Amino acid sequence: MYDLFFRKFNEKVALTAEEEAFVKQYLTPKKLRRKQYFLQEGDVCKSICFVEKGALRAYVLDETGDEHITAFALEGWTLGDLYSFIKAEPATWNIDALEDCELILLSKQAHDELLQTMPKYETYIRLLMTDAYMALQRRTTYMISLPLEERYLAFNQMYPTLFQRIPQHMIASFMGLSAETLSRVRSRISNRK
Amino acid sequence: MSTKQTIAIIGATGNMGSGIAKSLSKTNNRLLLFAQHTDKVKSLVEDIKKGNPAAEVEAMECPTNASWEADIILLALPYAAEKEIAAKIKEVANQKIVISISNPLNETYSGLVTSPDTSAAEHLQQLLPNSKVVKAFNTVFAADFANTIIDGKQIDTLIAGNDAQSLDTVSALAKAIGLNPLVAGELPWSRTLENMALLLIQLTMKYNYNWVAGWKVLHN
Numbered sequence: 001m002y003d004l005f006f007r008k009f010n011e012k013v014a015l016t017a018e019e020e021a022f023v024k025q026y027l028t029p030k031k032l033r034r035k036q037y038f039l040q041e042g043d044v045c046k047s048i049c050f051v052e053k054g055a056l057r058a059y060v061l062d063e064t065g066d067e068h069i070t071a072f073a074l075e076g077w078t079l080g081d082l083y084s085f086i087k088a089e090p091a092t093w094n095i096d097a098l099e100d101c102e103l104i105l106l107s108k109q110a111h112d113e114l115l116q117t118m119p120k121y122e123t124y125i126r127l128l129m130t131d132a133y134m135a136l137q138r139r140t141t142y143m144i145s146l147p148l149e150e151r152y153l154a155f156n157q158m159y160p161t162l163f164q165r166i167p168q169h170m171i172a173s174f175m176g177l178s179a180e181t182l183s184r185v186r187s188r189i190s191n192r193k
Numbered sequence: 194m195s196t197k198q199t200i201a202i203i204g205a206t207g208n209m210g211s212g213i214a215k216s217l218s219k220t221n222n223r224l225l226l227f228a229q230h231t232d233k234v235k236s237l238v239e240d241i242k243k244g245n246p247a248a249e250v251e252a253m254e255c256p257t258n259a260s261w262e263a264d265i266i267l268l269a270l271p272y273a274a275e276k277e278i279a280a281k282i283k284e285v286a287n288q289k290i291v292i293s294i295s296n297p298l299n300e301t302y303s304g305l306v307t308s309p310d311t312s313a314a315e316h317l318q319q320l321l322p323n324s325k326v327v328k329a330f331n332t333v334f335a336a337d338f339a340n341t342i343i344d345g346k347q348i349d350t351l352i353a354g355n356d357a358q359s360l361d362t363v364s365a366l367a368k369a370i371g372l373n374p375l376v377a378g379e380l381p382w383s384r385t386l387e388n389m390a391l392l393l394i395q396l397t398m399k400y401n402y403n404w405v406a407g408w409k410v411l412h413n
C-alpha cells in the first residue's frame with residue numbers, strides 16, 4: 001500500500017525500518033475512483049496526495065467555464081493546491097482522478113507534526129519542493145519563451161510518460177494551447193523528419 | 194462548491210446503520226455500505242435510491258475496501274463485533290475519523306459490560322491506535338433519525354474525542370442530519386456518554402417512551 005511512497009522517500013532520504021514505521025503512522029491511505037474529486041475549488045486543501053497508483057489532474061476554470069489544466073500527477077508524484085494547503089485558504093484548483101487511484105494522503109496536521117519531529121522528513125520535503133520548483137521554472141520558461149514546436153518537444157522530453165498516457169486535448173490544455181493548435185504542431189513536427 | 198466526503202458505514206443494515214444511512218444520503222456525502230448479509234445491503238441501497246435517486250450510495254462487498262475508499266468510517270456494529278472489524282480495517286483506517294456509536298450493553302440492558310474506568314470508544318481507540326476515534330450518536334435512538342425533533346425540541350447528540358478537527362467534522366455531520374451536536378470533551382467522556390445511553394434505555398423501558406426519546410440540555 002505504501003511501497004512506492006517509501007521507495008521515493010528512500011531515494012531522497014534513506015529511512016530505517018523504525019523510521020518508516022514512524023512515518024507510516026501519519027499517512028492516510030485513500031482510494032479514489034475515476035472522475036471523483038480529490039479537491040474542489042473553494043474548499044481548503046487539507047492534504048497533499050502521493051500517487052501510488054493511477055493518475056490525477058489539477059485544473060482551474062476561467063470566467064467562461066473553460067478548463068485550464070495546471071498540473072498532472074502520475075505514480076510517484078505528489079499533488080495538491082500548495083497555496084491553499086500552506087495558507088489554509090480556499091483552493092483555486094480543482095483536482096480529480098483521471099483513472100482509479102490509490103493515494104497516500106498527508107494532512108496538514110501530519111505534515112506539520114512530521115516537520116517538527118523528524119529532520120529526515122524535513123529533508124524529504126525540502127528535496128521534493130526543490131524538484132517541484134525546478135520543474136516549474138523550466139515549464140514557465142518554456143511557456144513564455146519557446147516557439148510552439150520547440151515547446152512541444154521540450155515538454156515531451158520533460159514529461160515522456162505523461163505524453164504517452166494522457167489524452168492529447170489535456171496535454172494541449174496543460175501547454176496553454178487549443179487541441180487544434182497542438183495537433184497542427186504535432187503534424188508540423190512529424191513533417192520535419 | 195464543496196468536495197464530497199465518502200463515508201463508510203459498517204453494519205449498515207441494522208437499526209442504527211440504516212437510520213443513519215438514510216439521513217446521510219440526503220446530505221452532500223457519498224456512502225459506502227457494508228454488512229455481512231449482502232442481499233440486505235443491496236435492498237437498503239435500492240430503498241434509499243427509490244426515495245432519492247440523486248443519492249450517492251453503494252453496496253460494498255468488503256469492509257476493508259469500503260474503509261480504504263472512505264474519508265470517514267462509522268461502525269454501526271454490536272459492540273462484540275467491533276474487535277473483528279477493527280482488525281480488518283486497521284491499516285486502511287490510518288489517520289481517518291472512526292465514529293463509535295456502540296453501547297456495550299449486557300444482555301438484559303441493565304448495565305454495561307465494560308469496566309467503569311474505560312468505554313467502548315476507548316477500546317476501539319486501542320484497537321485503532323492511528324485513527325481518530327470519535328464517540329457520537331450513541332445517546333440517540335435509531336428511530337430518532339427519522340425525526341430529530343421531539344416535543345418541539347431538537348435532540349442533542351453528545352460527542353467526545355481527542356482531535357479538534359475530527360470533532361468539528363463529526364459535529365457538522367450531526368448538524369447536517371438534523372441533530373444538535375454537543376461536544377462533551379475528550380474521548381474518556383465516552384464513559385459518561387455510554388452510561389447516558391444506558392440510562393435513557395432504562396427510562397424508556399420504565400416509562401414506555403416507545404424508543405422515541407433523546408437527551409436535551411436546556412440552557413439559557
Ligand SMILES: NC(=O)c1ccc[n+]([C@@H]2O[C@H](COP(=O)([O-])OP(=O)(O)OC[C@H]3O[C@@H](n4cnc5c(N)ncnc54)[C@H](OP(=O)(O)O)[C@@H]3O)[C@@H](O)[C@H]2O)c1
Nearest residue numbers: 204205206207208209228229230270272274295296334335
Ligand atoms: N438501536 C438503537 O437505538 C441504538 C442507539 C444507540 C446506539 N446503538 C448502538 O449501535 C450499534 C448497532 O445497534 P443496532 O441496534 O443497529 O444493531 P443491529 O440492528 O443488530 O445491527 C447490527 C448491524 O451490524 C451488522 N453486523 C453484525 N455483526 C457483524 C460482523 N461481525 N461484521 C460485520 N457486520 C456485522 C449487522 O448486519 P449483518 O448481520 O448482515 O452483518 C447489522 O447491519 C450497537 O453497538 C448499539 O449499542 C443502538
